[in-house]
Amino acid sequence: MVVMSGAKALVEALRREKVEVIFGLPGGAIMPVYDVLYDSDIRHVLVRHEQCAAHAAEGYARASGRPGICMATSGPGATNLVTGITDAYMDSVPVVAFTGQVPTFMVGRDAFQEADIIGITAPITKHNYQVRRPEDIPYVVKEAFYIATTGRPGPVLVDLPRDTQVGEADIEFPEKVSIRGYKPQTTPHPLQVKKAAEMLVRAEKPLILAGGGVIISGASKELVELAEYLLIPVSTTLMGKGCFPENHPLSLGMMGMHGTTASNKAVLEADLILAVGVRFSDRTTGKFDEFAPKAKIIHVDIDPAEIGKNIPVDVPIVGDAKTTLRKILDAVKSLKEDRVKETPWAQRVAELKREFEEYAEKMCQGEGLKPPKLMKLMRELLPPKAIVTTEVGQNQMWAALYFKAYHPRTFISSGGLGTMGFGFPASIGAKAAAPDVPVVDIAGDGSFLMTQQELACSVSENIPVTVVILNNSMLGMVAQWQRLFFDRRYASTNLGEIPNFVQLAKSYGAEGYRVDDYDEFTSAFRDSMKNEVTTVIDVPISPEENVFPMVPAGRSFREMIV
Amino acid sequence: MAGVRSSNEQSYVITALVEHRPGVLFRVSNLFRRRNFNIENITVGTVDPTTARMTIVIKGDEKVVEQVVKQLNKLVDVVRVSTLDPENSVIRELALVKVHAPNSTARGDIVQFAEVFRGRVVDASRESLIVEVTGTPDKIDAFIDLMKTYGVKELARTGITAMVRGPKTVPG
Numbered sequence: 001m002v003v004m005s006g007a008k009a010l011v012e013a014l015r016r017e018k019v020e021v022i023f024g025l026p027g028g029a030i031m032p033v034y035d036v037l038y039d040s041d042i043r044h045v046l047v048r049h050e051q052c053a054a055h056a057a058e059g060y061a062r063a064s065g066r067p068g069i070c071m072a073t074s075g076p077g078a079t080n081l082v083t084g085i086t087d088a089y090m091d092s093v094p095v096v097a098f099t100g101q102v103p104t105f106m107v108g109r110d111a112f113q114e115a116d117i118i119g120i121t122a123p124i125t126k127h128n129y130q131v132r133r134p135e136d137i138p139y140v141v142k143e144a145f146y147i148a149t150t151g152r153p154g155p156v157l158v159d160l161p162r163d164t165q166v167g168e169a170d171i172e173f174p175e176k177v178s179i180r181g182y183k184p185q186t187t188p189h190p191l192q193v194k195k196a197a198e199m200l201v202r203a204e205k206p207l208i209l210a211g212g213g214v215i216i217s218g219a220s221k222e223l224v225e226l227a228e229y230l231l232i233p234v235s236t237t238l239m240g241k242g243c244f245p246e247n248h249p250l251s252l253g254m255m256g257m258h259g260t261t262a263s264n265k266a267v268l269e270a271d272l273i274l275a276v277g278v279r280f281s282d283r284t285t286g287k288f289d290e291f292a293p294k295a296k297i298i299h300v301d302i303d304p305a306e307i308g309k310n311i312p313v314d315v316p317i318v319g320d321a322k323t324t325l326r327k328i329l330d331a332v333k334s335l336k337e338d339r340v341k342e343t344p345w346a347q348r349v350a351e352l353k354r355e356f357e358e359y360a361e362k363m364c365q366g367e368g369l370k371p372p373k374l375m376k377l378m379r380e381l382l383p384p385k386a387i388v389t390t391e392v393g394q395n396q397m398w399a400a401l402y403f404k405a406y407h408p409r410t411f412i413s414s415g416g417l418g419t420m421g422f423g424f425p426a427s428i429g430a431k432a433a434a435p436d437v438p439v440v441d442i443a444g445d446g447s448f449l450m451t452q453q454e455l456a457c458s459v460s461e462n463i464p465v466t467v468v469i470l471n472n473s474m475l476g477m478v479a480q481w482q483r484l485f486f487d488r489r490y491a492s493t494n495l496g497e498i499p500n501f502v503q504l505a506k507s508y509g510a511e512g513y514r515v516d517d518y519d520e521f522t523s524a525f526r527d528s529m530k531n532e533v534t535t536v537i538d539v540p541i542s543p544e545e546n547v548f549p550m551v552p553a554g555r556s557f558r559e560m561i562v
Numbered sequence: 563m564a565g566v567r568s569s570n571e572q573s574y575v576i577t578a579l580v581e582h583r584p585g586v587l588f589r590v591s592n593l594f595r596r597r598n599f600n601i602e603n604i605t606v607g608t609v610d611p612t613t614a615r616m617t618i619v620i621k622g623d624e625k626v627v628e629q630v631v632k633q634l635n636k637l638v639d640v641v642r643v644s645t646l647d648p649e650n651s652v653i654r655e656l657a658l659v660k661v662h663a664p665n666s667t668a669r670g671d672i673v674q675f676a677e678v679f680r681g682r683v684v685d686a687s688r689e690s691l692i693v694e695v696t697g698t699p700d701k702i703d704a705f706i707d708l709m710k711t712y713g714v715k716e717l718a719r720t721g722i723t724a725m726v727r728g729p730k731t732v733p734g
Contacts, residue, residue: 118585119588122585122588122589122592123592123593123596126638127638127639147638179638180581180641181580181581181637181638181639181640181641181642182638303636304632304635305629305632305633305635305636308625308628309629
């Protein structure tokens, strides 16, 4: 035991958790911690708005698989984190957020910059803590990291009243924590595994639906092996994109509201679905009652509460995706000695794939710059392990549909919450985690404007990324719905040609390009890989452009618009 | 399904052992609000210095109860959750009933009724009596109904607490 301040204990505890980067912005109630960080080896990335600290922490976590850390002061600093924390909660991202708080004796008195961040974040965190004494800090930090990163990951917030940062105490650092109310189950039940294996071997038209859980548990290898052994096609959710290489003959691409025709048709025909690490979001399933009408469903998830929540399940399996897929694969191999060579279903799947490839090719044709074509171009220009983040809206769905991800942790998008403004700060976080690969934010003009001030962060912190703005001068996805469902009444979706994105970028010391054809785009995109600062490429597209295919909200996949 | 009400609704009794620390009741009640579950009744009592026990009655169908139990289990401060079978559990509630009793006839009647219900008179004045009565919610309803003849001036019910019959326990 050694006497030190709470702030020192915090930074030492972070060092012991092997924290390398913190995204944050200081203020009064967290200054004692920043004063210690000033002498620390831990890198602090100064954002220009706390929301972006949380998104950058998410980008960092999702690119690296390690927890992302963000920090803010009390009151408005803390409440500005809320959108990012909610985003992390919805997408199961391990983020640990630290907030300053007014001193303990002031809590509850509506002090200056006091906000009840524990009350505010209770429904959007896996757990949260308000520290009461300096000596509790190492225990709280250990528990916070343990809870954030194990089981189904998620954000944990630690609120630090100023007196607990300044106060000194006898500090000891625990090696381990044991929390009696928190024991995630990772090993699947053997009988359920056996049942699943038998059904998979017997099925004539099996389909795997792989989600973010496959990426989180690092189960891509097992997934590919199982799919190849039984010739099972693989669809992914938005969150699962990248967990199965999309250039693989068995890949059907994303399923859902803006899924590929291949995925959305296959799920209607399938007689068995193996869903792994998915939560059956309404954006993935369409109308719950009409999802996979001919199929039995095996659902593997580490969170028991996800099983049976939205979709009735025939074989529930609670367990870690990697462990469970490995055990299912072993059981399959003991039932069937040789791998499956050819099936009528595999032929049908190949046909569905061809059909979508032809459709995608058609979507690349026509006047002006076509987003599907831009996605293809970027894929050709980027190395396989490059990381793509997206904003939210049409840009995101074009990327999900037409940009093929080859590796896990290379496609990072805001799934559950659908947070406009997510992509750019997330790209900064991803680049901080993976400085050796190019990182591209596929953006829309509306989304990018929500967090564009982080150009200052990326330039001054020397974290160069590429931002490709698909600029239709509209809130494009809302405009698409207005076109389809609101009689073309464009209520408040016209953004105008504001700002001049090239000048905006340059005013921050970043590079800016405006391109008018595919050649100019290619050349600017190539430049951006070499530029030492962040590059913004403004790509004008038609405001009338729609993202297709599309299944209207709450409908069955039978009603897909192509 | 959470939030969807069906015709198979009935009351379920859920027992949760929780960490005895500030904010736990908030976390539990916040979860019910957020997931659109209806609490009919919630009681909390200390088991030992670190553990408290909550008894929660909710209305819903089997799917709702399953989700409630799973979601409660996800709270880090919740140690253990179980659903009680009402047929096989002891369920009790305590009520204090202040009854209008201005004359000796009324007082005599009320004392007699209290005895029938195994209640006790715990306070008396010239104009009123307080009766303490314990039992199942049905029994308490029946007693209150009887007292309405005299005039119930004030009523305080604890909400139920419950325990499974036999040697089985809700282990911490």
